[in-house]
Amino acid sequence: MPARLNPPAAPNPLTALAAAVAAAAITTAVSSWAVSLAVALACAMLAVRSGVAGRLAPAAAVILAPFWLSLLVMHGLFFPEGRTVLADWGAARVTAEGLGFALDMGARTAAYVMVFLLFSFTVRVPDLVAVMAARRVPPQFGYVLASTLTLAPAISGKLARIRQAQESRGLVLGGGPLRRLAAARLQMVPLVLSLIEDAGERAQALDARGFNGSRTRTSYRDVPDTAAQRAFRAVALLLAAAAVALRLSGQWPELQGFPLQGFAMLWPGGVPG
Amino acid sequence: MSQQSRTLPAPGQAAVRNRRLLEILGAVSIAATFIFLVLTQPADITNGLAGGSTLVALGGFLLGAILLIIGVLPTLPTSTLVLIPVALVLNIALGQIMGSTGLPFYCDAIGTVLIAVLAGPAAGAATGALSSVVWSFINPTVLPFAAGAALIGFLAGLAARYGLFRRFYLAPVAGFVTGILAGVVSAPIAAFVFGGTSGVGTGAIVSAFRAMGDTLLAAITKQALISDPMDKAIVFAVVAMLAYALPRRTTLQFAFVRRFNVLAGKKREAPDA
Numbered sequence: 001m002p003a004r005l006n007p008p009a010a011p012n013p014l015t016a017l018a019a020a021v022a023a024a025a026i027t028t029a030v031s032s033w034a035v036s037l038a039v040a041l042a043c044a045m046l047a048v049r050s051g052v053a054g055r056l057a058p059a060a061a062v063i064l065a066p067f068w069l070s071l072l073v074m075h076g077l078f079f080p081e082g083r084t085v086l087a088d089w090g091a092a093r094v095t096a097e098g099l100g101f102a103l104d105m106g107a108r109t110a111a112y113v114m115v116f117l118l119f120s121f122t123v124r125v126p127d128l129v130a131v132m133a134a135r136r137v138p139p140q141f142g143y144v145l146a147s148t149l150t151l152a153p154a155i156s157g158k159l160a161r162i163r164q165a166q167e168s169r170g171l172v173l174g175g176g177p178l179r180r181l182a183a184a185r186l187q188m189v190p191l192v193l194s195l196i197e198d199a200g201e202r203a204q205a206l207d208a209r210g211f212n213g214s215r216t217r218t219s220y221r222d223v224p225d226t227a228a229q230r231a232f233r234a235v236a237l238l239l240a241a242a243a244v245a246l247r248l249s250g251q252w253p254e255l256q257g258f259p260l261q262g263f264a265m266l267w268p269g270g271v272p273g
Numbered sequence: 274m275s276q277q278s279r280t281l282p283a284p285g286q287a288a289v290r291n292r293r294l295l296e297i298l299g300a301v302s303i304a305a306t307f308i309f310l311v312l313t314q315p316a317d318i319t320n321g322l323a324g325g326s327t328l329v330a331l332g333g334f335l336l337g338a339i340l341l342i343i344g345v346l347p348t349l350p351t352s353t354l355v356l357i358p359v360a361l362v363l364n365i366a367l368g369q370i371m372g373s374t375g376l377p378f379y380c381d382a383i384g385t386v387l388i389a390v391l392a393g394p395a396a397g398a399a400t401g402a403l404s405s406v407v408w409s410f411i412n413p414t415v416l417p418f419a420a421g422a423a424l425i426g427f428l429a430g431l432a433a434r435y436g437l438f439r440r441f442y443l444a445p446v447a448g449f450v451t452g453i454l455a456g457v458v459s460a461p462i463a464a465f466v467f468g469g470t471s472g473v474g475t476g477a478i479v480s481a482f483r484a485m486g487d488t489l490l491a492a493i494t495k496q497a498l499i500s501d502p503m504d505k506a507i508v509f510a511v512v513a514m515l516a517y518a519l520p521r522r523t524t525l526q527f528a529f530v531r532r533f534n535v536l537a538g539k540k541r542e543a544p545d546a
Contacts, residue, residue: 028327063412067467070476074469078483091484105468109414116413140346140354141403147358148407155362188511189518192363192387196523199355207351244332248325 013128015229020119022236027111029243036107043114052121059121063113068106075102125149130221139211155195162190295344296395299337303420303458306333310461326465331417334462338402338419345399352526353392360384361404380504385422386429386512390438393529394430401426417466421459425451425505429512434529438513439537448509449502456497463497464490475500
């Protein structure tokens with residue numbers, strides 16, 4: 001029996017994944033900015049409670065801030081389908097429909113980003129890989145996932161060492177575009193070479209341990225799962241499937257009725273209203 | 274040890290057929306989703322962008338990418354498999370180096386294209402899709418673009434197979450064509466899932482087309498046709514440079530490179546770099 005190091009509150013990775021997928025699918029199906037913002041806020045609160053808010057907040061801000069800015073400029077100023085003009089500056093027109101569309105999309109993407117970042121920042125990757133291997137997901141997928149997430153910090157360290165070594169040999173960063181390209185080449189070639197060299201060694205090590213064998217393997221890692229979590233997963237995925245089916249069949253009750261009727265887009269050269 | 278365990282059992286005919294079926298289903302799912310989105314979106318979009326388009330775009334493209342991963346991954350030899358995490362990290366790290374050169378391109382497919390050139394179209398497609406899946410642990414907004422990334426890997430592999438990397442000047446041409454196709458496939462995702470593009474620079478281009486009265490999908494497609502072909506031409510040229518900078522001993526480890534004579538021989542015909 002593995003020692004009970006984990007607090008019993010830590011959910012099975014599959015439960016967290018099912019919850020994240022269901023939340024994202026239901027938010028998309030409901031498609032109301034109020035619901036999206038509520039989901040994003042709930043994720044923020046959960047992040048604070050689980051102590052990852054300090055890492056999650058900058059990660060989410062880096063993704064969402066340029067996206068929101070881009071949406072605001074794109075739809076806030078230029079929305080040819082808009083009818084209710086709030087301000088008119090020649091080519092640029094601020095319309096209520098455009099601002100509403102930007103709000104809709106911005107809130108939905110915020111919910112989506114927060115849900116999945118919360119999942120990826122709280123999940124224990126080794127647990128996730130062990131659970132997936134037990135579920136007959138190809139072990140190669142687990143290897144790629146875990147290996148990439150551990151390799152990424154190591155490589156940035158390697159890149160810094162290569163840059164220092166090249167600078168000590170006279171590499172000058174900066175200057176004109178051609179010099180910058182030459183500098184990039186002097187860093188990239190050694191980096192790629194050493195990475196491929198390392199990968200070759202890992203391949204031999206993995207092959208020697210029968211990694212590509214087709215037999216099922218036992219795992220040292222025993223990830224706890226409970227009947228309640230299994231039931232929760234089933235309910236969450238069923239709810240998500242029901243919401244998606246309802247939306248796809250066009251039977252969704254219009255809860256908020258946001259007026260987007262003027263938003264008729266035609267492929268490829270639609271006529272604006 | 275028994276007699277049979279000396280060699281690994283060859284995968285059965287049925288298993289090979291099943292995997293081939295998964296690959297085909299994945300490609301069909303991606304193609305069908307794209308055609309569906311382009312054909313049906315005018316009627317659908319009048320009820321608000323909320324509707325089925327987003328769910329169909331997300332579901333169809335993701336399903337295709339996952340089927341491709343499950344179908345291709347177990348067939349890859351270990352020497353190729355260990356390169357995939359390296360490629361995924363390269364996508365991120367080299368993107369950062371390119372960013373530091375101050376050039377207005379993102380270059381986030383260098384690792385994918387490198388794998389495709391060394392290991393073939395199937396490995397390239399799986400690497401592209403995996404890249405999006407794994408990267409989404411850090412930035413969830415790249416996950417919906419998995420199908421486009423798979424297409425880039427697949428096309429790069431095809432280009433390598435038919436000798437476009439044997440001449441240095443042909444590689445950017447192949448990249449340009451790949452960029453056109455990848456941009457067209459990715460545009461519906463940007464339009465229907467996110468309602469715009471994430472960068473402020475690309476957002477400005479989309480805004481310009483919107484100001485001329487284009488529909489959102491048309492504007493984003495045109496923006497993609499401006500940015501993506503140039504970006505992919507650069508990526509393909511960088512990969513060609515890297516592939517020729519690697520020692521021949523390293524590149525010839527790959528059966529795909531040997532079988533299809535992907536890279537020009539150094540003695541007989543030097544690349545016109």
